[in-house]
Amino acid sequence: MTDTNTFELPGHAQRVLDIVDQIPSGRVSTYGLIAECLHARTGSGSARLVGQVMSRYGGASPWWRVVRADGTLPRQLRPDALAHYDDEATALVWRNPTKVDLDRAIWDPLTDA
DNA sequence: GTTATGACTATGG
């Protein structure tokens, strides 16, 4: 096929970005949850892989809506992500406003898509 | 082919 205006990312990368793009504003998902959805589709996938894809190709996607399993983020991204959470009114932990309140903001691509 | 690395997670002390 001759797609002239389409950059072909690695297959799994395209799927990861597709899922991330579906996360609604004000909600978040986790690397593991996305990995589970990815594994359900392709038969392969891991949280580590999602992180790998995000670091490489996440620039054009709402990367701040993807957090760790405990609601925290990598140190380098924390400040930028918090700014977005302020815009989207994402629920944060009261005692620890550097961390997302997963009980309120979690979004599961498998069950709540 | 092997090894090292990474925006991860679960488990055990």
Place this chain on the structure above:
DNA sequence: GCCATAGCCATAA
């Protein structure tokens, strides 16, 4: 709560 370890899988060298 924190730290160390094992499992995970694509990429780079």
